[in-house]
Amino acid sequence: MTTKSAAKKETGQSLPLQEPQAKGTVFAILIAISFVHLFNDSIQSVIPAIFPILKESMNLNYTQIGWISFAINFTASIMQPVIGLFSDKRPTPAILPIGMGFTLTGMLLLAYAPDYKAVLLAVIFVGLGSAAFHPEGSRVSHMAAGSRRGLAQSIFQVGGNAGQSLAPMLTSWIFIPLGQFGAIWFTGIAAAGIVVQSFIARWYGNVLRTEGFARKKAVARRIKPEVRNRIMFAMIVLILLVFVRSWYSTSVGSYYAFYLMEVFKMPLADAQLYIFLFLGAGALGTFFGGPLADRFGKRNMIFLSMVLAAPLALLLPYANQFWTAILLPIIGFIMLSSFSITVVYAQMLVPGKIGTVSGLITGLAFGLGGVGALVLGNWIDKLGITNIMFLCGFLPLLGILTFLLPTDKTLNRWAEENGAEV
Template identity: 30%
Template sequence: MHKKTPVNVRGVVLVSGAHVVDDFYQGVIPALLPFLVSERHYSYAAVSGITLAATVLSSVAQPAFGVLADRRSRRWMVPAGMLLAGVGAALAGLMPTYALTWLVVALSGLGIAAFHPEAARCARQAAGNSNTAMSVFALGGNAGYALGSLVATTVLLWLGVHGTGLLILPAVVMALVLSRTLTNTLDGHAEHRATSRLPSGEDDWRAFLTLTSIVIIRSILFFGVTSFIALYFIHHFGASETVGGAALTVFLVTGAAGTLLGGWLGDRFSPIVSIRTGFALVIPALVGTLLANTTALAMVCVAITGIATYIPFSVFVLLGQNYLPNRIGTASGVTVGLAVSIGGLANPLLGRLADTTSLRTSLSVLLILPILALVISAFLRVPKPQA
């Protein structure tokens, strides 16, 4: 067991709130896709390319930002990254061409890359060794993603794709809050400065790379579902764009329960139990979604899929940091940033498969992923005790 340290509740709440706002802009992009299909007549492959734009630059830049955070804490990257994410997403619906749309979405992804490593380091400082507290930080991202989907869908139904300009407001407000309160909240009290709240020990790269492979698998699964579930409801069931958007929102909102459940399982049993439980539950839930013959039954299965998909995510951050205690920024950049970015790299392949066959076939292929993750999880171990 790791040495317990008290949780800085105010710090966890503040950094988790910033995570809400930052990942709000991650949720905007998949919500935008059906509107780009209907208003600009983009193909499935083209909208998959938009998802790629949101992720490829983030994936490449994430390790670099993690290394920077390891060398010296750069808390300014938390508000700055969040602002860039907001600017890019807000401009996405205003660009006149596909190329410019792709570019500003890529810039939003760069902002996401800058935010996550340093924000996760701040969250760990506040959370100590609590999986539950770190799951609250993860929940902030999940909640932001869901809110981004819900708010963007509402705005886009009202104003069309040009309504994305309104979405810059949360980033501006939260950046101002962080600039005034972040340092004092994390470091302002003597007792917080006196005790190291970050892990210590030797780095275990083999275990970390095993975990990273599972993070990537979960990421591909996550992006596959979020990019195509709304379109699946629209085209398979003949549902409206509103119902399609609701399916995506249900997946993301129920993921909040999965995030907290994963943190509880991590503290009660172990992070590895959380990982295996989530992937085992994904399999029947996704099968149910694809076999359901009514919209209502499919929506229930989507909800269970959301819970299951998020159970492992909530423990990736702390487990990865414990595997690499001397490289907290690098570990955070992979387990938080990479987890919400690299999965998008596989999306164009899924989009092409959907174009040539069907959305149902493309989603069915995703069933391979949780099985593979369960196999790889057999090689995970609980980190060695640390001081």
């Protein structure tokens, strides 16, 4: 009996399926998956971009707007971990173009939606498309990363954040002149996404066939109960930090334009430009955050992204129009610099479950943001938008909880003790 067989018999355990690793960093695939992430999230950003149009044309209140945001984000949140768990057990490249097909269907429905219920159905389709894309997209990024996982995840995530940053500009360029029917243009983007996804899926399938998908179980030592408990606690803390960051970002992305219009009497197009500054700077922060985390540590960057943004977020409600334009992009750059890092950190925390963990973290980023949007919309209707924007400024202070997370060195030690690869 071999050592592996003996160990397996002794422990009675097996590790999760191991993903094949591409040799070296495959930048062509990373750039392609980043572009598709841009397509996916720019389409998803249509939903908040069209809020002002829907609010006026369908006479919606803030709570109803919150329900629309909740519908798309919660759909993506629930389904991402499910798809990630499935793909960890059975990688399926075809999920990538199929998911974009759901997105195309959602945008077609949105363009012709005659009422509020039809809008909710349309955004659920878009949410399902996003849920299908993110876990498998993150896996492709992981497979193409080689040894540069922080950089690879940043390249992947910067496409998504860049797509989200387009939301305010879409309002100005498309929805103000064309109204709700402007959503029809994004069916073309979805169709282009299906073409690129088909190319990526072909590469993905070739890697699975060439490298082989190891269904043999690797040997693992039994994880000590105290370590397992610490891993579970760390995941809960990380999810809480994702929730805080997502809630603050949602408060700016979904409602801050209304705040600017009320406080500074801005026209909608000008208010959307300010939101673009926040989200566009956040996309840049996402790109630079990964390489910085590779050098200075992932936990350190998660902590700095929250704590450094906190005093600026507290100052923002007191800023005049000029300083608001200065503070918003700085806050966006700092806070969203940890967007990709939290995904890589979670993958280190639970190695071997790339799809499940990525779906859990990125799914929660959208889903918890949807919960936040729903709650904020209800509070704004009751307390006023100025008061709620002031209260949101305190959210980044919770970044101090990052000190409860284990260090990168501790995560590497746990992985070595349990025979896993991070």
